[in-house]
Amino acid sequence: MNIGLTLLGQSLVFLIFVAFCMKYIWPVLKSAMTERQQAIAQGLVAAEEAERKLGEAESGAEEERAKARAEAAQIIEQARQQANQMIEDAKGNARAEGARLLEAxxxxxxxxxxxxxxxxxxxxxxxxxxxxxxxxxxxxxxxRHERMLERLAGEL
Structure with a gap:
């Protein structure tokens, strides 16, 4: 056997194999890689969107917590004011009652x-x-003496 002919035969079979792969296998591999690339890109976009939404949710939650804190502080302050007012009213009522009892x-x-x-x-x-x-x-x-004594008693 001649080495040149063997190399030529093997080269010809290799070219047929490459053509076959390019015609039937390469498009399938390329589409699978393209789909995978698109899936990865969509996953990255979804991750970025989720991260953005998470940031918005955290800021919204922080705003809600701040509102809740402010509302709680306002309710506590109102309760304090109401308690102080009730105490002052009770003191005033007690003073008035004491004065009334003293007068009576x-x-x-x-x-x-x-x-x-x-x-x-x-x-x-x-x-x-x-x-x-x-x-x-x-x-x-x-x-007569009773009248006189009453007059005298009136003078006393």
Whole structure:
């Protein structure tokens, strides 16, 4: 066998093999690689989109947390103000009630003092009348002397 003829035969078979591969196998491989490349590109785009949405969601969540904190602080402040107002109202009511009770007690004391004075006036009048009766040892007109004693008691 001649080496040149063998090389020529092998080269011819190799060229047929390459042509066959280029005609039938290469397009399938190329389309598979193109599909894979597109899938990878779509995955990268989807990953970038997901990352962008995640950033938006995080910023939105941070805004919501800030709003919630501000609202909670406002509610707490309103509760404090309402509690302080209730305390002040209760203090005012207690002061008013204390003043009312003090006035009622003072009025009752004044009434008792007036009753005691009136009772003392009557007793003093009766004692004076008895004393005058005993001094004069005669019958005294009680109605006339009663008026006189009332006038005297009024002057006291």
């Amino acid at each position: 007690a003072q009025a009752e004391i004044d009434q008792e003092v007036n009753r005691a004075r009136e009772s003392l006036r009557r007793q003093v009048g009766a004692l004076a009348l008895k004393g005058a009766e005993q001094v004069l040892e005669e019958s005294i007109d009680p109605s």
